[in-house]
Amino acid sequence: MTTNYVATIDPFPHQDKKFNKLYPFYDHLKQGRLVTTRCRECGHITWPPKTMCPRCASDQIEWTDLPKEGVIVEYTVAERGIPAGFDIPTIFVLVQIGEVRILSRLMNARPDQVDIGMAVEPGLVIVPGTPFSEERVLPVFKLKQKK
Amino acid sequence: MLKNPAIVAAGLAKFGVREASYKDLISEAGQACFEAAGGAIKPKDIDGFIICTVMPERTAVQSHTASMAEECLGIRPGAMSLRVEHMCQSGNLGIRTACAYIMAGLCETVMVVGAEKLQVPVPDEIFLNMSTGLDRDWEACQGVTAPIMFAMCAQAHMRKYGTTREQLAKVAVKNQVHSAKNPYAQFQSGVTIEQVLNAKRITTPFGLFDCSSISDGAAAVIVTSAERAKDYTVKPVYFIGTGQSVHGLTFANHYEDLSHWPPLKQAAESAYKMANIKPADVDVAEIHDCFTIAEIITSEELGFCGKGEGGPFVESGQSDYGGQVVINPRGGLLGCGHPLGATGVAQTAEIFRQLRGEAGERQVKGAQIGLTHNNSGPTEHVVNIYSTEVVS
Numbered sequence A: 001m002t003t004n005y006v007a008t009i010d011p012f013p014h015q016d017k018k019f020n021k022l023y024p025f026y027d028h029l030k031q032g033r034l035v036t037t038r039c040r041e042c043g044h045i046t047w048p049p050k051t052m053c054p055r056c057a058s059d060q061i062e063w064t065d066l067p068k069e070g071v072i073v074e075y076t077v078a079e080r081g082i083p084a085g086f087d088i089p090t091i092f093v094l095v096q097i098g099e100v101r102i103l104s105r106l107m108n109a110r111p112d113q114v115d116i117g118m119a120v121e122p123g124l125v126i127v128p129g130t131p132f133s134e135e136r137v138l139p140v141f142k143l144k145q146k147k
Numbered sequence B: 001m002l003k004n005p006a007i008v009a010a011g012l013a014k015f016g017v018r019e020a021s022y023k024d025l026i027s028e029a030g031q032a033c034f035e036a037a038g039g040a041i042k043p044k045d046i047d048g049f050i051i052c053t054v055m056p057e058r059t060a061v062q063s064h065t066a067s068m069a070e071e072c073l074g075i076r077p078g079a080m081s082l083r084v085e086h087m088c089q090s091g092n093l094g095i096r097t098a099c100a101y102i103m104a105g106l107c108e109t110v111m112v113v114g115a116e117k118l119q120v121p122v123p124d125e126i127f128l129n130m131s132t133g134l135d136r137d138w139e140a141c142q143g144v145t146a147p148i149m150f151a152m153c154a155q156a157h158m159r160k161y162g163t164t165r166e167q168l169a170k171v172a173v174k175n176q177v178h179s180a181k182n183p184y185a186q187f188q189s190g191v192t193i194e195q196v197l198n199a200k201r202i203t204t205p206f207g208l209f210d211c212s213s214i215s216d217g218a219a220a221v222i223v224t225s226a227e228r229a230k231d232y233t234v235k236p237v238y239f240i241g242t243g244q245s246v247h248g249l250t251f252a253n254h255y256e257d258l259s260h261w262p263p264l265k266q267a268a269e270s271a272y273k274m275a276n277i278k279p280a281d282v283d284v285a286e287i288h289d290c291f292t293i294a295e296i297i298t299s300e301e302l303g304f305c306g307k308g309e310g311g312p313f314v315e316s317g318q319s320d321y322g323g324q325v326v327i328n329p330r331g332g333l334l335g336c337g338h339p340l341g342a343t344g345v346a347q348t349a350e351i352f353r354q355l356r357g358e359a360g361e362r363q364v365k366g367a368q369i370g371l372t373h374n375n376s377g378p379t380e381h382v383v384n385i386y387s388t389e390v391v392s
Helices: A023-030 B022-036 B065-073 B090-103 B123-131 B146-161 B165-179 B193-197 B226-232 B262-275 B292-301 B310-315 B332-336 B340-355
Strands: A035-039 A061-065 A070-078 A090-097 A100-107 A119-127 A136-143 B006-016 B048-052 B080-084 B109-116 B201-203 B216-224 B237-246 B284-286 B369-375 B380-387
Touching (some): A023 A035, B006 B022, B022 B109, B048 B340, B090 B369, B090 B380, B109 B340, B146 B310, B165 B332, B262 B380, B292 B310, B332 B340
Parallel strands (some): A100 A136, B048 B080, B048 B109
Antiparallel strands (some): A119 A136, B109 B216, B237 B380, B369 B380
């Protein structure tokens, strides 16, 4: 028997209906909408999306759009120590967007362009698929274009 | 009735990039622990066993690790056998669990082993493995690893309190001076402030020496009841207080102010209350300096200095020999390396030696009260407190 030495893990979540109840998040993201879950009973909005309300424990959950603009609360520019396959450098940002905060990446920006308080807008990146789903996406941010 | 459980023996495997398997490391630490007991405790005397380990499924392709480790060490526990996994808190949680079992009367004598084999042949795999300790679906998938979260806390602390890059560096320098005197530490040559400031950049504001390394290692201690302890040693070290507080996994749901860690304050208050001591009573502390900023914020939340004063506290030598409290005489995670599940157990081994006056060159003079602390991220912490005297 011969085996190839297996040295990888899939760093991305399954996004297909078959594997994940939160699949609508990704369907919405592909349509340009950043959404999360809101409780129909108590109105609580959470990030990350959840299949139950962490405040009142209800399972009556609906999808709600997050605002089109957020603000950088904190950031760091990473040059090493991040998993293989990510850009060097990567700008990580903690973004306040509506009622929630999201930890993600700032795309299409140079490290000297980033600071706290800056306006950002949601976007997406395409990440490798699997034999079970062709295309996968992740939510990211980009600097808000000045009009 | 004497209720405080006591540590009666401790042993270590050297931390670092080891030419040894996962089982080798467990055997090395367990054997060293039995040997340190001087023949007073044999494998057959152990009726409870806990292994503290985080990711052997990934790094050694092994689950079911408590039974595996027991078999390595010749232990057949008749009262309790379990694994504790809580990322970097695993070690100190394993010890507090052992103590709880003993206090409940479910076990008499428990060996706690912390072990991790993190260095694997394919380097690219290592950071992917480490990312499994974060929320994979929403944060790890973005490439986030621990340095990213703590770097953001550092940026916030520097901005709010004026903590300087040099103060961060001082933590690394101090702890590597300590680890140079610890033969079980990964780093034994020390670093200068200039080396820390000019090191390879990891993520702003951290350079290489601001970050604990990804290491192999193991540690073991034996815990027993206060009554039984006297059969094994004339110098038991008593477990007198503990607290834990966990407020979530995702960094997105950290408190609004990243420079404050309220769960740590809460865990510390629980532990101080149970031990009936004040922060100023602590002589020696082994705290979780996974990154330089972590030691600074932890010094504050443990009450060793005021909020925001963690930078000046380390800079002025208050956390070193001759200061208010000696922090990380073992060398900390920055000096010893950080084999996740092994770290808290190795911290406990150090406090055991310190309170018995057996820490050699690293001895904190007259140490009577010691503290250990782990975090599994800024929002989750465990604190244990030890004394040379029984308190309850």
